[in-house]
Each structure stands twice: as structure tokens, then as C-alpha cells.
Amino acid sequence: VGEEILIFSCTKFLNNISIRPTMKTIIDFKIVEHLAKLSRLELSNEEKIQFTDEIKEIIDVFSVLDKVDTDKVPSSIQPVDIKNVLRQDEPEESFSQEDALKLDHNKKDGYFKGPKAV
Amino acid sequence: MATSRGQKQFKMNTREFVKSIKEEEIDLIEHTHKAIKETHKINKEYGFFNTISEDLAIEQAKEIKKQIKNNYNIVKNKKLLGVMVSVKDNICVKGIECTAGSNILRGYKPLFDSTAVKRIKEEGGIILGKTAQDEFGFGSFSVNVGKGFQIPKNPVDKTRSCGGSSGGAGGITKKATFPHIAIGESTGGSIVNPAAFCGVFGLCPTYGRVSRYGLIDYANSLDKIGPLGSDIGDVALMLETISGYDINESTSLDYPVDEYSDYINKGIKNMKIGIIKETFSDIDKSVESNIRAGIDKLEEHGAKIQEISLKLPIEQGLATYYVLASSEASTNLAKYCGMRYGSSQRLEGNFNEYFTKVRSSEFGDEVKRRIILGTFARMSGYRDAYYLKATKIRSMITEEYKKHFKKYDALISPTTPILPPKFSEIEKLKPVQHYLMDVMTVSPNLAGLPHLNVPVEDSGEIPVGMMIIGDHLKEGNLIKLGSVF
Numbered sequence: 287v288g289e290e291i292l293i294f295s296c297t298k299f300l301n302n303i304s305i306r307p308t309m310k311t312i313i314d315f316k317i318v319e320h321l322a323k324l325s326r327l328e329l330s331n332e333e334k335i336q337f338t339d340e341i342k343e344i345i346d347v348f349s350v351l352d353k354v355d356t357d358k359v360p361s362s363i364q365p366v367d368i369k370n371v372l373r374q375d376e377p378e379e380s381f382s383q384e385d386a387l388k389l390d391h392n393k394k395d396g397y398f399k400g401p402k403a404v
Numbered sequence: 405m406a407t408s409r410g411q412k413q414f415k416m417n418t419r420e421f422v423k424s425i426k427e428e429e430i431d432l433i434e435h436t437h438k439a440i441k442e443t444h445k446i447n448k449e450y451g452f453f454n455t456i457s458e459d460l461a462i463e464q465a466k467e468i469k470k471q472i473k474n475n476y477n478i479v480k481n482k483k484l485l486g487v488m489v490s491v492k493d494n495i496c497v498k499g500i501e502c503t504a505g506s507n508i509l510r511g512y513k514p515l516f517d518s519t520a521v522k523r524i525k526e527e528g529g530i531i532l533g534k535t536a537q538d539e540f541g542f543g544s545f546s547v548n549v550g551k552g553f554q555i556p557k558n559p560v561d562k563t564r565s566c567g568g569s570s571g572g573a574g575g576i577t578k579k580a581t582f583p584h585i586a587i588g589e590s591t592g593g594s595i596v597n598p599a600a601f602c603g604v605f606g607l608c609p610t611y612g613r614v615s616r617y618g619l620i621d622y623a624n625s626l627d628k629i630g631p632l633g634s635d636i637g638d639v640a641l642m643l644e645t646i647s648g649y650d651i652n653e654s655t656s657l658d659y660p661v662d663e664y665s666d667y668i669n670k671g672i673k674n675m676k677i678g679i680i681k682e683t684f685s686d687i688d689k690s691v692e693s694n695i696r697a698g699i700d701k702l703e704e705h706g707a708k709i710q711e712i713s714l715k716l717p718i719e720q721g722l723a724t725y726y727v728l729a730s731s732e733a734s735t736n737l738a739k740y741c742g743m744r745y746g747s748s749q750r751l752e753g754n755f756n757e758y759f760t761k762v763r764s765s766e767f768g769d770e771v772k773r774r775i776i777l778g779t780f781a782r783m784s785g786y787r788d789a790y791y792l793k794a795t796k797i798r799s800m801i802t803e804e805y806k807k808h809f810k811k812y813d814a815l816i817s818p819t820t821p822i823l824p825p826k827f828s829e830i831e832k833l834k835p836v837q838h839y840l841m842d843v844m845t846v847s848p849n850l851a852g853l854p855h856l857n858v859p860v861e862d863s864g865e866i867p868v869g870m871m872i873i874g875d876h877l878k879e880g881n882l883i884k885l886g887s888v889f
Contacts, residue, residue, distance in 0.1 A: 313780070321776045321783070325734065326741075326756065328764040329772070341777060343836045348723045348781075351793050354716075354800070361795035364625050364655065365611045365802060365852025366876055371654040381515050389512065389745035400743050401751050401758035 313342040418487055418638050421583040422528075425486035426479065428472060432486045436465040436530060439488050439582040443532060446579050450562070451554040452572040454493045456533040457500045461488070464530045483645055485528035488584040490577075492570050493534040494541060495587060495629060496618035497521050504620040505537040505569075506550040508766035509746040518618020519653065520587055520629050520646040527645050532584065535572030539768045540733065541591055541622040544841045545830050546571025546598070548770040555827075559602055560867060564824040567601030570632065574598030574606065577632045585642045586632040591622045592725050593819075593845025595630045599857035600819035600869020605639045605886060606632040610876050611852030612657040614643075615650035623732035624655075626725075626849055636886040639856075640664035643879060659877060667883040673706030675813045675885065681711045682718040683817035683844055694868040695818050698860035698889070705888050712808060712815070717801045717847035724801065725846035726839055727781045727794040734778025737771065773835060802851040809875035814885055817844050819857045819869035848873045856882040858889050 318338045322329045329337065383396055392399040416424075424430045440458045447453045468486060471479050479485055491497055494504035496514035498521075503509040517525065525531070536556040538548040546556050546568035556571045558564040559578040566575040570588030575598070577586045588595045590608040599606025607630050614629045621627060631642035644665060649658040679699060684692060703709050742748045742762030749762055767775075781790040808815060821843060830838075848855045854874045861868040874882045 312786070317780070318776060321779045322772075324783075325738075325772075325775045325779050326760045326763050327767070327772055327775065328760050333772075337773060337776060340773065340835045341780070343834065344726070344777060344839070345780070347836055347839070348727055348790060350720065350723045351727070351790070351797060354720060354793075354797055356793060356796035356800070359796040359799050361792065362799040362802060363795060365798070365850065366657070368612065368655055373651060385515050386744075389515075390743065391748050392743070392751055398744055399751065401753060401755040403755055 313345050314338060415581055415634070416583055417635075418583045418585070418641060422483065422485045422487060425468075426472065430486075432465045432469050433462070435486065435582070436461055439532065439580075439584075442580070442582065443576070446576065450559060450575055450579065451556045452536055452575040452579070453490070453533045454503060454505065454536050454553065454572070455501050457497065457531050460497070460500060461530050461532055464525070468528055468530075479528060482528035483641055484524060484585075487529050488532040488580070488582060489524050489529040490532045490535050490573060490584065490586045491521060492573050492586070492588045493537055494589055494620040494622075495520060496620070497531055497534065500531070500534060502534065502620070503550065503553075504541070505539045505553055506767070506771070507552055507747060508550075508740045508742075508762070509620070512746045514618070516618065519615035519650045521618065523646050524587070529585075529645070535570065535576060535586065535588075537571060538569035539771050540620070540737070541569040541589065541594055542733070542770045542774055543568045544593065544597055544838060545825070547827070547830055548768060550768050551766070558824050561824070563826050563828070564866070565601060565827065565830060567598030567820075567824060569594040569598075570606075571598045573632050574602035574604060577604045577634055578602040584634075585638045587629055587642065587646065588632050589619060589627060589629050590849060591626045591729055592849045593842050595628075595632060596819045596845055596855055596857035596869065596871055597842070599632050600859070600871075601824035601867060603859040603861065603867030603869075604632055604634055604857075605636050605859065606630070606857045607639045607643060607879065607882060608849070608855050609643060609647065609879055610657070610854045612655050613854070613877065613879070614646050615648070615653040615656040617650055617652040621736045623729040624736070625732060626729060636883060636889070637665065637668060639886070640668060640883045657877070662880050664879060664883050667880040668887040670884050670887075671706070672702065672884055672888060675707045675881070676811065677702060677707050677709050678712035678808055678812040678815045679709060680714045680718070680815055680817040682714060687818055687821040688823055690823060691818050691821065691868050694860045695816075695870045698858065698870045699816060701888060702885065707885070710812075712812070714804060714808070714815070714847075716797075716804050718843065720797050721801060721847035721850060722839060722843055724794045724797045725842070725850055726777070727790050728798065728850070730774045730778035731781045731791050732778070734775045734782065737775055742766075770835070798850050801847055805848070805851045805853060805873075806875075813874070813878075813881050815873045817871050817873070819844060819871040823866045823868065844871060852876065854879045854882055856886050858886050860889065
């Protein structure tokens with residue numbers, strides 16, 4: 287079993303689930319640049335070009351969702367019914383300040399030290 | 405109950421081993437040293453572990469030995485006494501580095517045990533180490549490891565992938581010659597996929613059956629912790645250990661836990677099984693013939709087999725899953741910013757500049773890709789078309805499975821459409837093609853249904869896995885069916 291079969295399987299799947307965009311494809315360089323900024327990620331120019339191509343292709347596959355009529359269908363946030371769980375608000379022992387601070391190098395006077403806020 | 409193929413025959417059954425430890429027929433400290441030595445040797449060759457927790461293991465072994473001597477009553481009912489347990493690197497073990505395979509969590513040593521690990525320790529399980537995975541679980545081949553992490557290799561053929569994202573867990577489960585059980589984690593197939601590629605059993609339980617407290621989140625509405633074992637008995641034993649309600653985890657189900665081991669060899673006569681016909685088109689021929697042989701075996705044992713159609717989950721599952729999983733991941737990963745724990749750098753610039761610097765240099769490519777994808781799917785203007793639409797299709801997919809479970813006890817498909825690919829093949833795949841490999845496993849995960857991988861390849865060659873899907877909280881049916889193999 288070689289590479290042909292693997293690639294063949296992929297191509298078949300792509301064909302089967304129809305990658306023809308059913309929505310106007312909106313992913314471009316500028317959108318990727320904006321999304322990266324929102325996500326606090328700095329990308330090089332090459333990365334932006336690469337991600338634009340890859341994400342465009344993925345979003346094209348996602349557009350298969352548009353084929354389904356969901357007009358009267360409720361949303362599922364969880365797969366099983368989950369009830370709201372409440373408990374008594376009782377104080378319990380927690381991590382000591384010393385232990386919590388062990389996890390970071392940047393600290394001062396018993397506090398975490400962060401970057402400038404303004 | 406048979407052991408999975410290729411397992412060394414001298415390997416002791418876990419229950420017999422636990423008995424020998426209790427009766428002091430085996431010296432636990434000596435055994436633990438041997439197991440650690442073997443693990444180091446295997447790891448050098450295959451890269452299954454990010455950390456081997458040898459100090460903790462020896463300390464636990466000494467403590468257990470003391471308890472056996474001084475307080476036998478405490479240990480006599482412990483289910484995992486002295487059994488080596490490996491833990492996927494996104495599940496917290498107190499004091500042991502926990503990275504989820506990401507450089508951004510380098511150096512993070514949790515101050516607490518996850519609930520699953522706490523329960524394993526209470527039953528006498530010994531923590532062997534933290535197993536390799538795709539960064540934050542983002543992958544199906546364990547090749548998307550974080551910067552500086554090693555890629556685990558298939559235990560049967562080192563030129564091939566061991567699957568993902570719980571790849572290290574699958575690999576060590578196949579390779580260890582000492583009694584060992586792994587805990588892995590699945591969001592869209594990450595337990596059954598590596599179990600299939602490595603030729604072992606792996607069970608992803610019902611969503612909420614096992615507490616996620618202490619698990620590093622990928623997608624909260626999808627993540628599940630579950631066992632991988634070299635036989636079905638190990639899987640049942642671990643599942644009954646880690647299952648159950650947890651006050652620290654509000655999505656854990658308050659529903660009685662079965663003694664899953666009692667389902668082994670209980671007979672499957674007249675159980676109704678639906679074979680999902682869409683999952684057999686265009687798959688690898690060797691995968692197909694081995695799965696067909698597995699189905700025949702179930703029929704020989706008296707199960708009633710019928711073909712069924714599950715069009716929507718197969719056609720819409722991938723897109724629905726990747727929209728939802730990426731959306732949830734993009735919010736979960738917002739907390740990693742180089743402060744409080746994990747990687748940190750010299751504090752320079754304002755907070756946006758500092759967070760951007762740390763995140764850009766520590767996250768790998770697939771992580772960045774999924775954050776951007778998820779942010780897009782949730783972005784104003786597109787949220788209705790992608791994220792909200794996907795939550796609705798998720799309801800329809802769950803509904804379609806539930807309809808079939810009114811008639812059938814279990815459904816069957818291949819676990820993966822292909823054999824474990826070679827690394828040279830994976831290199832040529834585009835990201836979207838990686839995603840397509842999860843076509844079989846994403847939908848049971850979206851519906852929160854328990855599913856079991858059974859190794860069905862019979863000749864000691866490249867492993868093939870068959871997936872058995874059960875109704876919510878019917879893990880017992882999966883154990884019954886799995887014990888035929």
C-alpha cells in the first residue's frame with residue numbers, strides 16, 4: 287500500500303463531499319492579517335501567504351455546511367443534556383502564594399510581574 | 405478474551421499481576437526499576453514519551469510496598485496495585501512537567517493531580533510518564549508536535565505514523581512487555597485513531613463520563629479522557645477506575661458507574677449491530693477486508709448484522725467538527741501569553757506586544773492555523789454561517805445516531821480509512837487533507853457517543869482497527885463486543 291492510495295483516498299473524499307464553494311469565498315491576505323492581529327500572532331509575509339492559501343482551501347471544504355437546511359433546528363452546545371450544577375460557596379484550602387509563584391520567572395514582591403499595561 | 409496481536413505471550417495479565425503484587429510474589433520496587441529501564445530503551449528508539457517520571461514511580465512503588473507490609477487491608481481491594489500507567493501529556497500529574505506537546509507550556513509543573521490521575525493513584529496505579537502527542541491535540545498522526553518535541557514512531561514499522569493525537573499512548577501500549585495501561589484524550593478521534601494505527605484497544609467514553617478536571621482543554625464541548633490497553637480487560641479496568649461524577653467538573657455526569665469488567669465475555673448473542681455503509685466506500689482494500697473479517701467474527705458469535713446508512717454524519721461531520729473544534733480552541737488558547745506558568749520571556753513592550761511575541765515564537769504552525777480558523781468562524785459577520793450553523797448540524801448528527809440506537813446496540817465502521825501512513829507520505833499532505841483523515845471518527849465525537857477501537861488485523865502485519873460505536877453511557881456493550889477479539 288503506497289502513497290498513491292493515500293493521496294487517492296484524499297482526492298476521492300474531496301470529490302465525494304464536494305468542495306465547490308457554496309458561499310462566496312472571503313478569505314484573502316488582508317483577512318488573514320486581521321485575524322492574526324486579533325489572535326495576538328505575528329506572522330511573516332511568507333506565513334501570511336501560506337496561511338491564506340491553506341485557510342481558503344479549508345473554508346471551501348467548510349462551506350459544505352451551507353447545503354443543510356437548519357431552519358427549525360436547535361443549537362447543541364454540548365452533546366449530552368447537562369444540568370446547571372451549583373455547590374455551596376464554602377472556602378477551601380488553595381495553593382499557597384509561594385507555590386503559585388513558583389511557576390513563573392517574572393515576579394516581584396510576592397506578585398506575578400506582567401508587561402506594561404499603558 | 406484474547407490479547408492483541410503481536411503482544412509478547414509472556415506478558416502477564418494485569419489482574420494476575422495485581423494479585424502477585426498483593427501476595428508479594430513479585431518485588432514491586434525491582435519490577436518498577438525494570439519497567440523504567442525498558443521504557444527508557446523503548447523511548448530512545450520510538451519517542452513515545454515527553455517525560456518519564458521515574459522518581460515519582462519509584463516513590464509510589466516504595467509507598468505501596470510499605471502499605472502491603474503494614475496495612476494490607478488498605479491495599480487488598482485496589483484494582484491497579486503496582487500497574488504502570490502512562491498519561492497523555494495534556495493531563496496534569498502533580499509535580500511532573502505537563503506540556504500538552506507545546507513549547508508554550510515548557511516548564512509547567514502542575515500543583516495538583518487531575519481527577520483521573522488522582523483516581524488512578526488511589527487504586528495503586530504507578531505513573532510511568534507523560535506520553536507524546538500533537539501540540540494541544542491538533543493532529544491525527546502525532547507529527548504536529550510542538551517546537552523541539554520528538555515525533556513518536558509506529559511500534560510495528562518505524563517509517564510509519566503511530567496515529568494521533570494520543571500517539572505516544574498507543575505506541576507504548578503496544579510495545580511495553582510489562583503490565584501497562586495508558587490514559588489518552590480524544591476531541592475528534594484521538595484515542596481510537598492511535599489505537600488503530602498501533603494495533604491496541606482504545607475506548608473513548610461518553611462525553612462527561614470521565615472528569616476533565618486537570619485536562620488541558622482543546623475544545624471543552626468535545627474533550628474526553630479514556631483508556632488504551634493491550635487487551636479489553638485493561639480498558640475495562642481503567643474505565644471503571646477513572647469514571648464518575650466529580651464536584652470539580654460541572655460537565656461530569658452524575659450517573660452510576662458500571663463495573664465494566666463484568667461485561668467481559670458475557671456473550672453477544674442476538675445483539676443488533678448496524679454496519680455504516682458509507683464508511684466502506686473508497687477505503688483501503690486491506691482495511692476493508694480486515695474489518696469485514698471482524699464483522700464475520702461478531703456474526704459467528706451470534707450478533708445480528710445489518711447494513712445501515714448514516715449519510716449526514718459522514719458528509720457533514722468533518723466540516724461541523726473542524727468549525728466547532730477550531731472555534732473552541734481559539735478561545736481556549738487565548739490564555740497562553742507567557743505569564744503565570746509555562747514559557748516566559750524578558751518582559752519588554754506593552755502587554756499586547758509581549759503576548760504577541762511569546763505566542764508567535766512558542767506556538768507551532770498548526771496551532772496558529774487553528775487559532776486563525778477558529779477566530780474566523782466566530783468573527784462578526786461569519787459567526788452565523790459557520791459557528792452557529794455547525795452547532796445546529798451537530799444537533800442533527802446526534803439525532804441521526806440516536807434514531808439508529810433505538811434499533812441497534814452498536815454501530816460499526818473502520819476507525820481510519822487508511823493504514824498508518826509513512827512519514828514520507830504525510831509530508832506531502834496539505835492541512836485540509838490531514839483533516840479528511842478523521843472522517844470516520846469526528847461524528848461519534850460530535851455526538852458524545854462512546855466508541856471503541858478493536859485491533860482486527862490478524863497476521864502480525866500493519867495494524868487495522870475496527871470502530872464500535874455505542875449509545876450514550878452504554879460502554880458496557882462495547883466491552884462485551886470487544887471481548888470477542
